[in-house]
Amino acid sequence: MHKKLSRRMFMQGAAAALSATAAARITAAPSKEMVRPQPIYGPPPGVAKLNANENPYGPSPAALKAMMEASQKGAYYVYDSVMRLKSMIAERHGVTPDHVALGSGSSAGLTAAAIVAGREGNILGPDLFWDTTSRVVEIQNLGKIKRLPKLDSLAIDLDAMYSAIDDSVSMVQVTNPNNPTGMLINPVKMREFCLKASKKCTVLADEAYNELTDSSDANTVIPLVKEGHDIIVARTFSKIYGLAGMRVGYLIAQPEKIEQMQRFGIGWYGLNQAGLAAAIACYEDHRFMDFCRGKVKEAREMVASAVKENGLSALPSVTNFMFVNLGDLNAETFRQEMEKEGVLIRGIYRDYTNWSRVSMGHLEDVEKYTSALPKVLHRMS
Ligand SMILES: Cc1ncc(COP(=O)(O)O)c(C=O)c1O
Structure with missing residues (x-):
């Protein structure tokens, strides 16, 4: 007999x-x-994860509450929440919702921007930048990433970048502040560069760490998009908002460009109800953002003093990570030795064999890094 x-x-x-x-x-x-x-x-537990520039102080209490609520409505597709977040972003920056595209993290939008550019030419960038998504053009044989020569200061030379824009370049990519250096470009110079360069090709400004700087509004080129220039700005909820695992990011660009990019992996179908709810709940949570900026600053000061006390130096970071010069030590061996101490950091970038990136996590985790530092340096000497 069947029971119901x-x-x-x-x-x-x-x-x-x-x-x-x-x-x-x-x-x-x-x-x-x-x-x-x-x-x-x-x-x-017990492992200091300082290798992916996450913000462990997130999600904010408001975001957590919103996620709980939204998860219960996980049966429904996300259209309305996408529209809500898009209008919030548009309103915040004085553009229309048609200037905004949401994606699964900013990686989705950055990949779409690279594919669109790669179909028309090469991407130009500095020697060292967060190129993970743009590498898609080489993987798919679309175009090449052209890189500027390395500078001793590891800064981005915008004059050299402008001069290097030739007919083969369809997009120039500037990560500002840059990853892994953590350094910020002077806002006046960045604005001048974007105005000139966007007359020759598309400019992609990856502003993933913008909200961690002291003046988010002064350091963004979003107003230039509003003025009608061919500039794409990428932002994310993964960094200051502490929502890396919830996968929400966005692009702001000219509506025609947004439409072009939407053919390559961005749009509402890449998003989820809980991530959107979290983003909506914390987008204007300035108290939470101030709190996180404060913790990151404290952590940077701890790392800066430890680095100095141990005879090393680091680049002047305005972000939640620091790029440490290890002198003649190898950054991959250093990473492995740090891991033995329960501290996860990054290894070598390209041929920067003696540079090591460490993220600012919980202060107790940063303390693990600063106490392991002399031990590891001693072992490696
Ligand atoms: C400069 C930069 N841009 C974009 C991203 C991608 O982040 P997400 O896809 O989580 O937004 C990262 C991740 O570390 C990054 O460092």
Whole structure:
């Protein structure tokens, strides 16, 4: 005889099946795993994760609350929440919602921008920048990434960049502040460069860390988009908002450009209800952002003094990471030695073999870095 399968019975059955599977797994698992299960949503307890420029002070309380609510409506597609966030962003920057595209992190938009540019020519960038998404043009044989020569200061030379824009270049990419250097370009120079360069090709300004600078509004080129120039600005909820795992980012550009890029992986279908809810809840949460900026500054001061005390130097960062000059030490060996101390940092970038990037996490994690530093340097000397 068939019983009517109620939702409650279904849930009970599912729970029983789950616990049976879990029990089987526990019986089969090695005892070590039973004692210390590895978390899958963040670093294991005791490990200082300072390798991905995340902001562990997020999500903000308002974002958490909104996510809980939105997850209960996870059965529904996201159209209305996309429209809401787009209008908030448009209003904040004085552009129309047609100037805004949302994506799964800013990576989605940056990849779309690179594909559109790659179909028309090469992408020009400094020697060192966050090129993870733009590399898609080389992977897909669309175009090349042309790089400026390396400078001793590791700064971006905008004059050299302007001179290097030839007919083969369809887009010039400036990460400001730059990753992994953490350095900011003078806002007047950046504005002048964007005005000139956007007459020759598209300018992509990746402003992932903009809100971590002391003056977010002075350091953005979004007003130039509003004035009608061919500039794409990329922003993200992954950094100051502490929502890297919720995957929300956006582009601001001319509506025709947005339309072109929307053919390559950005648009509402890449987003999720919880991420959008979190972004909507914290977009204008200035108290939370001030709090995070304060913590990041404190952390940078701790790293700067530790670096100095240990005879090293670091670039002047305005972001939640620092690029440390290890002298004649190898950054990959340094990374491995730090990992043995429970501190995760980045290894070598390109041929910058003695430069090491460390992110500003919780202060107690940054303290782990500063106390491990003399030990590791001693071992490596
Ligand atoms: C400069 C820069 N841009 C963009 C991104 C991509 O971040 P997301 O896709 O999480 O927005 C990162 C990530 O670290 C970054 O450093």
